[in-house]
Amino acid sequence: MNEDGQVSISRRGLVAAGLAVVTVGSMSVVWTLNAGAAENPADVTAVASASAEPSGAATDPSTAGADPSTTGAAPFTTVDADPAGPDPAEDASTPPARLPWGGRPVAVTRAEPGANSAKVAAEGADIAPADKSGATQAPPEFSPKGRNSRWSSVRSTRTSVVAPVPPPLTEPVPRAGSQVNFLYGVGSQNAETDGAYANFSIAKPKLASGDFHTLAELSVQSADGAQIVEVGWTVDRTVNGDSDPHIFVYHWVNRKETCYNACGFVQYSQTVKPGDTLPEGGNKRFGIQHYNDAWWVAYDTEWLGYFPDSLWNGQFTRSGQVQFFGEVASPSTQPCSHMGNGLASDNASAARVGSVAYINGPEVDLNVRAIGGVYSVNKLSARTFRYGGPGAC
Template identity: 50%
Template structure:
């Protein structure tokens, strides 16, 4: 569990050395464990991008939740026996939900892209819920940035790592804002970043947080060999309770009736919509044209926390590098420098029942991954690292 350092200013300054190291979602064989240490003041940088969304839909009025989705649901990791809660009638961006264009189980990201499909189950007949302990997961909040972690997870093909060398360093390109909302959504470029052999992951995500940053819901895509077993981008969800990391794609996650689960393979080189919305006593996750599932609010209620509005919202790219590296060859985004129009983008960031979007955009690793603001709602991010 990360230990926060001294609080940062309301708009935190960027690190002098620009170092915020890669965070890779590591979740693989059973028995993996992680001990997270260290946190630092959070920074935020945002660039506006293309594919602007015309308007923000009004939040749907929450329906009364069924008693069937009680405290037991907080421990569920798969579909409920009864459909006790139904998703909002409209997706966060105002469209009616419809079936995803799904590929065959085991389809690669490249194949999905060539066929114009949205996602595919990662492997036929295999649960995508994490079975082991949790791999390293980076994080930024309004008061801190998780800069380093120590883990028992070792990247594939490690160059003779020793236990004491298994340090994870995190780097970020971020857009953030203090915002009281019922949800957030954005268009995000899905890349297939190349990972250095001793690094953990490269990802992009939406993070909706409580006002103090202690409670968090996350959704996005990640390239992580430990978590996913390959070099393709995969859909993931994650959450934090009272500043304690939970796990990838489980730990209370309730699957909707959709055809894919978190962990599904995604196409690369495309822009897709990702969203988080509070509705019917749960935080619902949307991807592309469908609702995927939700985290019931009981997860937080049983810890004595009321979490049904955001107080802070972030969108960011993240790299998790290993072995105490100050430099890395891992790509962020699509590997194209943010100075170029073809770089990965976070664009059309929008809130549900919230204030106008005015992101504070920053990089914690400016020398390695400069960020390029485009508008108050969009930015270009990432690059090829130091190679």
């Protein structure tokens, strides 16, 4: 949080305030997945990452335009970026000395507050505060909640705020309420780790009218999928107030939804916060690492903040599964929204998740698949794939 406790009063704040009036304490939706998995033949043409390696980081062959599985190089894996481990005098508010990919934290470059994603990219910046106040305090929580005041109360209603849902291993049990369909392009692995990271394409996909969101994310989960930490970018007009890509964090406790960008998330960075606008058209690293009794979230060259272990009563301290994916949430089974950058995965310019790596985990070997029959995936190597498409329209 900002040291001076600065509060943002902005368009996004007003959107959040409006949501508080019309949303509820728990979301009731039908999670319907069209589980006809499709997997395209592997395409060994690797696309060079546009993001530079931080000084002192481990060498990542993909940043030079090559993936190890296509060049014969050794697989790229990691160990704990801070081999000495936590200092006993430290607590959960102290991050690792190095980012998951090995570099020492450096403040990201900010565009002017309120800049859109095209302007952030044009200026060569890493983020822009989403509102013109430029506050570094995380915005209010956005997900469903009730409202109670001396004038009126809202206890049950429908909501258009839909949580990002990692693909389940089995078909979810339908629940009463408004239907929401989740469609995916995903790479996943059952992997016990202290965390994971990857390079993600940042895009500004078209979000069709009536659809909920289109996003890309990294999800670190318990083996049963009940406990989850997520980070990524999302285009969601209800959450963010515009059609630009914004960074988000989220977590689940015992399969229960929480809320975007809050609900126990502790802000650490003074320059980047959840909800900030990202540069479209580039590539950025996202990572999650367990350290010092907390799950730490990293973006680009900074530690963003953390979810303390106390949110899970100390029972979720290591992953059992890791997933990297694009997701579209829609009332329709044939949505018109773009996934990724709107290009099908067999296009060499399609959105890409690259150079996946684990922290104190096994060798990366992703299972890549599409779920829903509308979008596609294309595996490039054990740790890199393209995904996405223009939708069904």
